[in-house]
Amino acid sequence: MITLVEFFCGMGGVSEAIRQFNSAHPLRRICVERAIEIDRDCGAVYQHNFGAVDCRSIDxxxxxxVATTRSEQAWWLSPPCQPYCRRGRGAPGQDRRCDAIRAITHYLSHGDRVPSVVLLENVPEFATSEDAADLVSTLHRRGYATWSGNLCPTQFGIPNLRRRHYLIARRGTAEISPPMPPPMPPPVPSTWLFTIASILDANSEFAAELLVKTSTVDAYRGAMDLIDPHDELARAACFGSGYGKSLIRSGSYVQQGGRVRHFSPVEVARLLGFSSRYVFPDRIPMRRRWKMLGNSVSVPVVKTVLEAAFDVAAPRHCTR
Ligand SMILES: C[S@@+](CC[C@H](N)C(=O)[O-])C[C@H]1O[C@@H](n2cnc3c(N)ncnc32)[C@H](O)[C@@H]1O
Structure with missing residues (x-):
């Protein structure tokens, strides 16, 4: 049994990927022994779906x-990406939001007991930051082999842009096989495993709270990513944490029945690969749901990264 500590667990995208990993690989199960998150709403959503959360600051x-002497303990790190990305301030040097990943790197550098596997997900810009350089050089010095690279759900046949940087570090000299998108069945119609139309809810079409005002659409039409659900080749933009707050470059919109609407949180969750078992507690408002989803992960991509990290062959077909 592999045990895993999920640092920065947010709404639990990594735990969702682990749940799907465990059903695909029942003989090589991963058990989340601890999930740590500072935000209470995220903690409540995580707990609603997966169980207890350690709600406190990692730094x-x-x-x-946290570190144990178990032979197979893994740490998953999804530190805040805003300090590294162009839309955030992009100047991580003095940014307090980087303190937690620096504390983890410091521990990995000096700690007596370190995990056998360290995994990380962040925006591609993280890869060229000093924080990434410090983490990777620390891991090499402590005897980890590493693989790192960018992966996007579109490589997996999923009609959603979300290019992210991943790092796999494993103690020992064995080479790490890069995560490979699973071989896909003949796609229908020609590019994607499923179409945008297939993840839309019929009752979202006229939901008043999802509609964008016609005057707003008229003013920003050229800059908004509008999707015609009849277009079988359509793919959605990356949904960020500002979706529902900022109109531009935060995600896509559905053009339906002469109106333009947001994707509902459930629809975004489906695009990210969350199963129908995953639910938000009723009290979490729509804006918070979008924000959490914007900070979350593409579940099938994370599952593939786990398969590479633990040397488990991916199933032959990617399924939803
Ligand atoms: C990029 S998100 C990770 C999201 C997560 N992978 C998911 O699927 O929802 C970063 C998360 O780290 C949390 N966070 C930021 N600073 C933290 C700290 N110092 N200690 C614990 N959690 C922190 C944020 O509240 C946010 O939920």
Whole structure:
């Protein structure tokens, strides 16, 4: 049994990928032994779906408490990406939001007990940051082999842009096979495993809270990513944490029945690969749901990264 500590667990995209990994590979199960998250709403959503969360700041933790001597303990790190991305401030040097990943790197550098596997997901810009350089050089010095690279759900036949940087580090010298998108069945119609239309809810079409005002669409039409659900080749833009707040470059919109609407949170969750078992507690408002989803992960991509990290062959066909 592999045990995993999910740092920065947010709404639990990695736990969702682990749930799907475990059903695909029942003989090589991963057990999340601890999930850590500072935000109480995220913690409540995580707990609603997966169980207890340690709701506190990673930078104030004693990480030797987290590390065990088990032979197969993994740490998953999804630190905040805003300090590294162009739309955030993009100047991580003094940004306090980087303190937690720096504390983890410091522990990995000096700690007596370190995990056998370290995994990380972030925006592609993270790869060229000093924080990435410090983490990777620390891992090499402590005897980890590493693989890193960018992956996008579109490579997996999923009609959604979300290019992210992934790092796999495993203690020992064995080479890490890069995560490979699973071989796909003959796609229908020609590019994607499923169409945008197939993830839309019929009752979202006229939901008042999803509609964008016609005057707003008229003013911003050229800059908005509008999707015609009849277009079988359509793909959605990357949904960011500002979806529902900022109109441009935060995600796509559905053009339906002469109106333009947002994708509902459930529709975004489907695009990200969450199964129908995943649910938000009723009290979480729509804006918060979009924000959490914008900070989350593409579940099938994370599942493939886990398969590469733990040397498990991917199933022959990618399924939803
Ligand atoms: C990029 S998101 C990760 C999202 C997660 N992978 C998911 O699927 O939802 C980063 C998360 O780290 C949390 N966070 C930021 N700083 C933290 C800290 N110092 N300690 C614990 N959690 C923190 C944020 O609240 C946010 O939910």
């Amino acid at each position: 104030s933790m004693d990480l030797s408490e």
